[in-house]
Amino acid sequence: MSELKSPEAKRVPHSDDSHSEGSEDETDWIVTDKEPEPALKADLDAARALFGEGSVRSTQLCPKTYWVRLYVPVKCTALSSTVCTAWSLKLEIPICVDLCLPGTGYDFGVVEPSMLKQIRQEGFDEFGLEKQLMQILTDFCRVCKSCAWESFSSVDNTTMDEDTPEKLCRRFELKKQSLMLQALADKHMGFLCCLGRYLQLRLPTLHEYCAICDSAFSLPPMMMRSVCPRELCTYQFGEFGSKITSAEGMNNHAEVVDLLVCMLLAAATSPRRHLILDPYPNVYLGEQLRVVLHPESKDFGTLETYVHELQSVRKSVGNQLGASWSAKTSSMSAEAAALLKWTVASNRSFLAPLQDNERIEAFRTPFQYLLVSAPPDKEARFQELKKQFGTSFAFHGSSSENWHSILRNGLKNASNTKLMTCGAAHGPGIYLSTASATSLGYTRHEQKVGGDAVALKRQKTGNRFVENQRGLVMMAVCEVIQDPTRLRKPASQIWVAGVEELVCTRFFLVFTEAEHFGMNVCTLKLDKEIRALVEKSRYAG
Ligand SMILES: [Zn+2]
Structure with missing residues (x-):
């Protein structure tokens, strides 16, 4: 914070060392703990009233500047523990925003983006949202300063029909405007309250915007946060991707x-x-x-x-x-x-190996993974439909060359698209089967594997390695809404989901050839076991 030193500031000893944060010597330049002017004081008090006692700390840094730390609680029911893990966020720790605010002439709309200093979660070094949240609050300051919100539209049409990329992008831009207006609805509460509210409102929507510049996507959102195609975002993402989008x-x-x-x-x-x-x-x-x-x-x-x-x-x-x-x-x-x-x-689905004691033995492979592709809003919609119709589990098999796309674009109604390799014998839709043998039939595509046997190196989970990757067979275990009008069951053990919202991926299975020959299991018989594992992974801390 050396840029904040001013001629007026003079060094004073730490009054209370227990409050000093690591190597930051922010208390070094205190002039006085004098109360701020009424406008700033009212703002700080309002934020304290809204976000709770202890949610605001302030210190006069020099006669012209107050250093303010705002703790915004992460109160978002839409964020499950899996989402938080995937996004590098801790639900129970408030998000801490540091600002340097003017001691005189403070008012709504005077806060410049340069007055935002830092965003983090204390005690959680892996916090992965800093770049995007900084951009979000920077934009918010700009909008407040320029009064740009006066021309915003409060229309928030978030229905997820298939759309052109332009329409999709426009819809997310409008959604952002609508959330800003929502945050500004109680403008009389003061700037800091609105800033904190906007931060809270934006948390469940992070995956719908670039993880670096927060611009709207022209692609339907997926579980993992991602970046827009701009050069700088793409480059930074490659360089710092793990810090930006993945957890621990x-x-x-x-x-x-x-x-x-x-x-x-x-x-x-x-x-x-x-x-x-x-x-x-x-x-x-x-x-x-x-x-x-x-x-x-x-x-x-x-x-x-x-x-x-x-x-x-x-x-x-x-x-x-x-x-x-x-x-x-x-x-x-x-x-x-x-x-x-x-x-x-660029991976947009959350994939994590299941530990030895979590795996379902009947699947006959040690390569079992948690696979979450649906973003929080899609999962919430899925849970609503589940209450209405109930769910069952089924396999979705696809050739190993298709999974690069599936993990990044989601399971699509592929029968009429480029991913189709096995024909759409029962019309368009997402093909699923309750019998592993049927789904495994969809995993092969003119791929002649040579005589090399697939050798599996037995190693610790997390570092296992299959020598011949050409022999790998992959399929997902999906939870499927039993909506009789939209889920067709044209043949024994075959389901065709007409719309994507009926299907959520839960697990991912990888087989070496030798293993899958011996497997024929029925998901309906394993329902209890699979369901218990889904519940366990959804709420795992
Ligand atoms: Zn970007």
């Missing part, structure tokens, strides 16, 4: 990284890659942001070079290190390492 290294679990790379390899080397490698990698290198790979100028030859490099590093290093081969970026070119980072950062 969950997404960086070596095994999950390895799985994401296997999916990329399958998609990028598929004869159908022009169709199914969606998104195509968006990779920049160095501070000059040199373009390595870009969706607007797809170059599959270049992509193949780096993909083959990853494949060979995976093969040679993986045998010794297990899935954590991906951490050994020193054995790759800078381009291949950047592609690897992008692969992890």
